[in-house]
Amino acid sequence: MSAQRKDDHVRLAIEQQHTHRGVNQFDEVSFVHHALAGIDRPQVSLGTSFAGVTWPVPVYINAMTGGSEKTGVINRDLATAAAETGVPIASGSMNAYFKDPSCAHTFQVLREHNPDGFVIANVNATASVENVWRALELLRANALQIHINTAQETAMPEGDRSFGSWAPQIEKIAAAVDVPVIVKEVGNGLSRQTVAQLKDLGVAAADVSGRGGTDFARIENGRRELGEYAFLNGWGQSAAACLLDAGGTGLPLLASGGVRHPLDVARALALGARAVGSSGGFLRTLLDGGVPALVAQLQTWLDQLAALQTMLGAATPADLTGCDVLIEGSLREFCADRGID
Ligand code: FNR
Secondary structure (H helix, E strand, C coil): CHHHHHHHHHHHHHHHHHHCCCCCHHHHEEECCCCCCCCCHHHCCCCEEECCEEECCCEEECCCCCCCHHHHHHHHHHHHHHHHHCCCEEEEECHHHHHCHHHCHHHHHHHHCCCCCCEEEEEECCCCHHHHHHHHHHHCCCEEEEECCHHHHHHCCCCCCCCCCHHHHHHHHHHHCCCCEEEECCCCCCCHHHHHHHHHCCCCEEECCCECCCCHHHHHHHCCCCCCCHHHCCCCCEHHHHHHHHHHHCCCEEECCCCCCHHHHHHHHHCCCCCEEECHHHHHHHHHHHHHHHHHHHHHHHHHHHHHHHHHCCCCHHHHHHCCEEECHHHHHHHHHCCCC
């Protein structure tokens, strides 16, 4: 069941990449052009840091998969691309491994094919502390992601309907592991209130993973005969909205959800993200063109991000937060409603 679900998720996420593009609020964020702001390319670095983590680049391959033979091959190929480019990478939910340890190899490839890279293990918010330790050990993981996905679970035919234990369990896990803990959504966003709660629970960072890219309610509706929860499609807030909303909470933020190109990366960094992830888009590239295509895409993104930083006068990704940015349209209305200057 679990292996079939993992294959379904990949198939439907790719279908979505081809047929469905959500409203993307990154289009409502633009840089004010200052024609003499530019610096010299050698002055620019791509390094970023947050919560004691230092990455050579501010782009990462976000959580996706593992748990079936097919998705094990995908993980192997994602890990190979990560190793060639130095881009950090997260596993998919390791719940499948907790239920059936015989699929361990479909996750282990992330470390085997990326021995020196930054690898993040991904679990859900009901994982026991013992299982979290097993996951970290299996991948020799450098960090932990805990995903929170109430909209997905609600739309999922076999989904969880008990969410009350999630916050206390996150707190328990955060206190029990010695790697940084990042809590992430899966494409519906994290509000200011949620991020403030996460800070109180002792997590190190939050990945807002907002609306506008892969839509898991839509995916789960695609796995239902009648798509009964179609009204949840498009639920939540975009990554841009979340960064603006939760920027003042003091918890380091990462951004993902609907990131399409290096300009979206720069926009998210300018809105305060310490690093920016993509899942569905990178998966599409991999399945269309194999490892060489994904390596080329990652290298192009990093090159073009450095070019944008050069033009905008930002020596580091963090310096992009000093750039003048215009917020328009529905995102501007969101800011007004939420009392954001
Ligand atoms: C995901 N995502 C995800 N997230 C997570 O925390 N655990 C998981 O197991 C998965 N599984 C998964 C499978 C597939 C096929 C995709 C495409 C995505 C969600 C992912 O990490 C991210 O939050 C969302 O996909 C939004 O980013 P994009 O796809 O719009 O870049």
